[in-house]
Amino acid sequence: MSKLELNEQREQNGACSNFAESRMKKTVGQLTQEWDKVFPLSDKVSHRKVTFTTQYGLTLAADLYEPKAENLKTQEPKNLLPALAVSGPFGAVKEQASGLYAMRMAERGFVALAFDPSYTGESSGEPRRTASPDINTEDFLAAVDFLSKQENVDAERIGIIGICGWGGIALNAAAADTRIKATVASTMYDMTRISGNGYYDSDDNEAARHAAREALSRQRTADPAAMAGGVIDPLPADAPQFVKDYYDYYKTPRGFHARSGNSNDGWRTIGCQAYANARFLYYTNEIRSAVLIMHGEKAHSRYFGEAAYKYMVEGRAEGYNFTGKPNPVPENKQLLIIPSATHCDLYDGGTKGFIPWDKLAEFFDKNL
Numbered sequence: 001m002s003k004l005e006l007n008e009q010r011e012q013n014g015a016c017s018n019f020a021e022s023r024m025k026k027t028v029g030q031l032t033q034e035w036d037k038v039f040p041l042s043d044k045v046s047h048r049k050v051t052f053t054t055q056y057g058l059t060l061a062a063d064l065y066e067p068k069a070e071n072l073k074t075q076e077p078k079n080l081l082p083a084l085a086v087s088g089p090f091g092a093v094k095e096q097a098s099g100l101y102a103m104r105m106a107e108r109g110f111v112a113l114a115f116d117p118s119y120t121g122e123s124s125g126e127p128r129r130t131a132s133p134d135i136n137t138e139d140f141l142a143a144v145d146f147l148s149k150q151e152n153v154d155a156e157r158i159g160i161i162g163i164c165g166w167g168g169i170a171l172n173a174a175a176a177d178t179r180i181k182a183t184v185a186s187t188m189y190d191m192t193r194i195s196g197n198g199y200y201d202s203d204d205n206e207a208a209r210h211a212a213r214e215a216l217s218r219q220r221t222a223d224p225a226a227m228a229g230g231v232i233d234p235l236p237a238d239a240p241q242f243v244k245d246y247y248d249y250y251k252t253p254r255g256f257h258a259r260s261g262n263s264n265d266g267w268r269t270i271g272c273q274a275y276a277n278a279r280f281l282y283y284t285n286e287i288r289s290a291v292l293i294m295h296g297e298k299a300h301s302r303y304f305g306e307a308a309y310k311y312m313v314e315g316r317a318e319g320y321n322f323t324g325k326p327n328p329v330p331e332n333k334q335l336l337i338i339p340s341a342t343h344c345d346l347y348d349g350g351t352k353g354f355i356p357w358d359k360l361a362e363f364f365d366k367n368l
């Protein structure tokens with residue numbers, strides 16, 4: 001391609017990118033006030049839309065769920081409540097699983113905040129559908145900032161819940177911020193591991209990583225605004241079971257949402273490029289606060305949670321080429337495997353109510 005042709009292509013790509021971004025901007029900064037979640041509002045909680053900012057200058061949109069007076073624990077000191085920040089799955093929005101988790105925990109006496117990550121949903125950030133290990137970790141820390149300033153929250157009793165890809169982000173946040181006193185990683189992915197190594201570490205070699213880097217490098221030159229991913233639709237008859245499970249959640253009334261990347265056209269193709277060159281778990285063996293990793297027995301992603309737990313406690317785990325010392329406080333770390341549950345069953349409980357809400361509340365009550 002000549003230099004003239006290359007410049008013409010770049011101009012065309014820029015025009016396409018500007019059009020795509022301007023189309024997405026219309027949904028940002030105007031918080032939807034009507035109830036548009038994939039689950040009904042509980043009569044045990046109150047709900048309001050809020051916003052807060054990160055240290056990167058981004059404004060995050062969130063739903064704040066608070067227990068109604070009759071559901072408060074009578075022993076709460078000075079009328080201050082424990083609080084939780086919740087996000088995930090990766091590519092989802094607060095109207096889906098994270099909002100359900102927050103609402104269920106509010107029913108059990110917690111102030112709970114479900115937020116849209118930067119560049120996602122109703123939160124700010126351009127271009128849309130972009131992710132970054134450091135920015136996403138900061139999203140959680142900024143959520144803790146917000147909760148710690150609420151008049152009805154005990155700033156010394158704040159925890160976090162990360163679902164799916166946000167489980168790994170939650171562990172990274174807990175390793176960074178000692179204000180986080182308890183963490184739940186539910187049906188977790190380690191997005192840095194899968195981005196660099198592929199599923200089940202099938203591409204954990206230099207040649208495969210180099211090929212992936214070359215493809216992304218070409219994509220940045222050809223069309224940085226191109227979209228990819230999202231849950232495949234229509235669903236092929238021979239799709240793996242876990243892909244069928246994703247479809248059953250994101251593409252049906254059970255979990256579909258118009259602002260969810262997973263329900264629609266996915267991510268910018270280059271939007272998650274930084275994840276492949278990062279690793280989340282490096283310092284998680286030094287987390288002194290309480291951690292519960294919850295996974296389904298039949299989840300295709302179970303190996304992420306088991307490896308994360310093993311590394312966090314022992315300082316070494318299969319699939320990681322780094323080692324550390326054993327955790328100084330292993331007694332407050334737990335691995336909970338839910339019998340018969342798949343990956344997506346822990347998004348909303350599935351048809352059999354697999355999520356042990358009371359057990360999660362017991363974990364946070366004990367450690368916050």
